Amino acid sequence: MSRAYYWMVVPAFVLFFLLHTVPVLQGFYYSLTDYPGYGEHAFVGIRNYVNLFKDDRVLEAYLFTFQFAIVATILTNVIALAVAVGLNARIRFQTALRGIYFIPNVLAILIVGYIFNYLFANSVPAIFGGTNLLADPDLAWIGIVIVAVWQAVAFNIVIYLAGLQTIPEDLHEAAMIDGAGRWRRFWSVVFPLIAPFFTVNMVLSAKNFLQVFDHIVALTNGGPGSATTSVSLLIYTGGFQGGEYAYQTANAIVYFVIIVLVSIFQLRILQRREVTM
Amino acid sequence: MLRRLAAPLTLCLVMAGCAGDSRVTLDFFQFKPEATETFDKLIAAFEREHPNIRVVQNHVPNAETAIRARLVRGDVPDVLALSGNSVFGELAEAGVFRDFSGYAGRQAINPAVQKVLDDLGTYRRGEVNGLPMCTAANPILYNKAIFDQHGVQPPKTWDELIAAAKRFQAAGVTPFYLTLKDAWTALPTFNSLAANLAPPDFFAGRTADRTTFAQAYPDVARRLAELFQYGQPDRFSRGYDEGNREFAQGKSAMYLQGTFAIPAIREAEPDFEIGAFTPMERLVTGVDVVITMPREPRRPRESQLFVDYLMSPEVIRAYTREQVSIPSLKDAESDDPTLQPLMPYYAAGKVTGYPDHHIPLAVGLERLVQQFLIDGDQRELLAELDSEWDKVMERRS
Numbered sequence: 001m002s003r004a005y006y007w008m009v010v011p012a013f014v015l016f017f018l019l020h021t022v023p024v025l026q027g028f029y030y031s032l033t034d035y036p037g038y039g040e041h042a043f044v045g046i047r048n049y050v051n052l053f054k055d056d057r058v059l060e061a062y063l064f065t066f067q068f069a070i071v072a073t074i075l076t077n078v079i080a081l082a083v084a085v086g087l088n089a090r091i092r093f094q095t096a097l098r099g100i101y102f103i104p105n106v107l108a109i110l111i112v113g114y115i116f117n118y119l120f121a122n123s124v125p126a127i128f129g130g131t132n133l134l135a136d137p138d139l140a141w142i143g144i145v146i147v148a149v150w151q152a153v154a155f156n157i158v159i160y161l162a163g164l165q166t167i168p169e170d171l172h173e174a175a176m177i178d179g180a181g182r183w184r185r186f187w188s189v190v191f192p193l194i195a196p197f198f199t200v201n202m203v204l205s206a207k208n209f210l211q212v213f214d215h216i217v218a219l220t221n222g223g224p225g226s227a228t229t230s231v232s233l234l235i236y237t238g239g240f241q242g243g244e245y246a247y248q249t250a251n252a253i254v255y256f257v258i259i260v261l262v263s264i265f266q267l268r269i270l271q272r273r274e275v276t277m
Numbered sequence: 278m279l280r281r282l283a284a285p286l287t288l289c290l291v292m293a294g295c296a297g298d299s300r301v302t303l304d305f306f307q308f309k310p311e312a313t314e315t316f317d318k319l320i321a322a323f324e325r326e327h328p329n330i331r332v333v334q335n336h337v338p339n340a341e342t343a344i345r346a347r348l349v350r351g352d353v354p355d356v357l358a359l360s361g362n363s364v365f366g367e368l369a370e371a372g373v374f375r376d377f378s379g380y381a382g383r384q385a386i387n388p389a390v391q392k393v394l395d396d397l398g399t400y401r402r403g404e405v406n407g408l409p410m411c412t413a414a415n416p417i418l419y420n421k422a423i424f425d426q427h428g429v430q431p432p433k434t435w436d437e438l439i440a441a442a443k444r445f446q447a448a449g450v451t452p453f454y455l456t457l458k459d460a461w462t463a464l465p466t467f468n469s470l471a472a473n474l475a476p477p478d479f480f481a482g483r484t485a486d487r488t489t490f491a492q493a494y495p496d497v498a499r500r501l502a503e504l505f506q507y508g509q510p511d512r513f514s515r516g517y518d519e520g521n522r523e524f525a526q527g528k529s530a531m532y533l534q535g536t537f538a539i540p541a542i543r544e545a546e547p548d549f550e551i552g553a554f555t556p557m558e559r560l561v562t563g564v565d566v567v568i569t570m571p572r573e574p575r576r577p578r579e580s581q582l583f584v585d586y587l588m589s590p591e592v593i594r595a596y597t598r599e600q601v602s603i604p605s606l607k608d609a610e611s612d613d614p615t616l617q618p619l620m621p622y623y624a625a626g627k628v629t630g631y632p633d634h635h636i637p638l639a640v641g642l643e644r645l646v647q648q649f650l651i652d653g654d655q656r657e658l659l660a661e662l663d664s665e666w667d668k669v670m671e672r673r674s
Contacts, residue, residue: 034673037371047672048672051668051672054668055668056664059667120514121458121511121514121515125511131510131511131514132511132514134458134514134515135458135511135514136513137648137651137652173288174347220645221459221460223458223460223644223647224457224513224647224648224651225644225645225647225648225651226641226644226648227648229644237641238639241639242636242637242638242639242641243638243639244669244672245670273285
C-alpha cells in the first residue's frame with residue numbers, strides 16, 4: 001500500500017477526532033454530572049437521563065420536532081422534485097431560472113427569518129386579512145414550515161437536477177416509442193432511476209429538519225408560549241440560559257442517538273427500492 | 278488592511294506597557310455596553326486626579342458568561358460594575374466579593390435599595406458584598422399629552438388604573454401598547470403585581486413546600502390578565518423595539534415598561550413628555566449597577582480609591598443623568614422629570630426587589646406567562662408554575 005493514502009486519511013481523522021469525537025465524549029461525561037456550565041460539579045450517575053423521561057416539556061419538544069420534520073421533509077421533496085423536472089425540460093431561460101431557484105440557499109436563515117417575520121406580521125394580514133400566523137399557538141408551526149421549506153427546496157433541486165441528468169436520452173426515446181405518456185414515463189423510468197438521489201435528499205432533509213433551530217429563533221423564539229420549541233432550541237435555552245447545562249447535555253446525547261437511528265432506518269428502507277442500470 | 282493596522286497597534290500596546298511601568302493599572306470590568314462612553318469620561322476624570330493610577334475599562338458582550346469564565350480561572354478583576362440580578366447573588370454567595378459592611382461611604386446609600394441588593398445573596402449573614410450605584414424601577418410609563426387631552430390624572434390605585442384604561446378605550450385611544458411577541462415584556466407587570474399581592478415570604482415557603490403558586494398567585498394572574506386585555510389587537514405580533522417606537526409616536530396612552538426603556542423611547546424623539554406612576558403600594562426596583570471588588574484584592578489601596586470615586590455623590594449624579602437611572606443615595610433625587618414622581622417611594626423606603634429573581638430561569642416563567650395571556654387559563658398557568666418549580670428543584674437536589 002502506498003503511504004500517500006495514509007497522508008490523505010490520517011490528518012482528516014485526527015481533525016475529526018479532536019474537533020468532533022472528543023467534544024462528544026466530553027459532553028457524555030458532563031451528562032453524568034450536575035455541572036451548571038461553570039464552577040464545580042459532582043458525579044450523579046444516570047439521574048439526568050431518568051429526569052429526562054419524567055419531563056413533559058421535553059416530550060412536547062420531541063413531538064413538535066418530529067411532526068415538523070415529517071411535514072417539512074415531504075413538502076420539500078415533492079416541491080423540489082417537481083421544480084427540478086421542470087427546470088430539466090427544454091424551456092427558455094433555463095440557466096437563469098436554475099440560478100434564481102438556488103438563491104434561497106445562499107441567504108442566511110436568520111436574515112430570511114426576520115424578513116418573513118415582517119411579512120407575516122404586516123404584509124400578509126394587510127393583503128389577505130386575518131391575523132399574524134406566528135402569533136397563534138396552533139398555527140405558528142405552519143409559518144415555520146413555510147420558511148423552512150422555501151429555504152431547503154433550493155438545495156434539493158440541485159441534487160435532483162444532477163440526478164435527472166444521469167438518465168440517458170435513449171431511455172426516454174424508447175419509452176416514447178413504446179407509447180408511454182408523460183406520467184407513465186416519470187413513474188416508470190425517471191423516478192426509479194433517480195432513486196439514489198431521492199434517498200440522499202430524504203435522509204439529509206429529515207436530519208436537517210430534526211435539528212431545526214435558526215428558523216425558530218428568527219421567527220418565534222419557541223413561542224407563543226412553548227408551542228414551537230424544538231428539541232435543539234430547548235437544549236440551548238435550558239442549557240445555556242437556564243443554567244441546566246448537564247441536564248440538557250443528557251438531552252442532546254439522547255437526541256443524537258435518535259437522529260442516528262432515524263437516518264439508519266431511512267437508509268435501509270429507501271435503499272431497498274433503488275435500482276441500478 | 279488588517280496587516281497595515283496590526284503593526285502600529287502592536288507598537289502602541291508595547292509602548293503602553295512600557296509607559297505604564299510607573300503607574301498602577303486597574304482592571305475595571307463593566308457589564309453595560311450602553312454605558313461604555315459614560316464610564317470612559319468618568320475614568321478620564323479619575324486619572325487626572327490620580328496620575329499614578331491607570332484604569333482599563335473591560336467590557337465584553339455576554340458579560341455574565343465572561344465573568345463566570347474568569348472566576349473559574351481564579352482571575353477576578355480589580356473593580357467590577359455588575360447588574361444587580363440573580364447572577365450577582367450567586368457570585369456573592371460563593372464568597373467572591375469583599376465585605377463592605379464596615380465601609381464608611383455606605384452611610385450615604387439608601388438602606389431600602391441596599392436591602393434589595395443584599396436579598397439577592399451574601400457570603401455570610403449580615404455581609405454587604407456590593408454597593409448599589411443606581412437603580413431602575415418598574416412603574417407604568419404614560420403619555421402626558423394624551424392624559425391632559427382626556428383630562429385623566431395618573432392613577433394611584435388599581436381601580437383608578439382600570440377606570441382610566443376603560444376611559445381611553447371608550448375614546449378610541451389604545452390604553453396600553455403591548456409587545457407580547459417578546460415574552461419577557463410581560464414580566465415587568467408580573468413583577469409589580471407579584472411583589473405587592475403575594476405574601477413577602479412566599480419563596481421561602483415555596484422552597485420549603487409550605488405553599489404553592491396555586492395558593493398564593495391567583496390574584497397576580499387574574500389582575501395580569503385583566504390589565505392585558507386593554508392592549509391593541511395585534512399585541513402578540515409586536516416586539517419590544519416596535520413598542521418603544523410606537524409609544525414614542527403616541528400610539529397608546531400608557532406603556533408597561535421599566536425605566537430602562539426611557540432612553541430608547543427618547544431616541545425615537547417623542548413630541549410629548551413621558552410620565553411615570555405606579556398604581557401599586559410598593560415600587561418594584563432593581564439595582565441597575567452594583568460596584569464591588571474582590572474579596573482578596575491584588576491592589577487594595579488603588580481599587581478602594583476607584584470604588585470611593587465611583588460611589589461619590591457627584592459621580593453617581595453624573596452617571597445617572599446620562600443613563601436616565603435613579604441614584605441610590607439617601608438624599609439625592611433624580612432630576613429627570615420623568616423619574617421625579619417616583620422619588621417619594623425611595624424616600625419612604627416603599628421599594629422592593631424583583632420577585633422573578635427568585636424563580637429559576639429553567640422554570641421558563643416568561644413562556645408560561647405568554648401562554649397564559651393567549652389562552653387565559655389561570656389554573657393551567659399556576660399548575661405549570663408549581664410542577665416546573667418542583668421538577669427543577671428535584672433536578673438540582
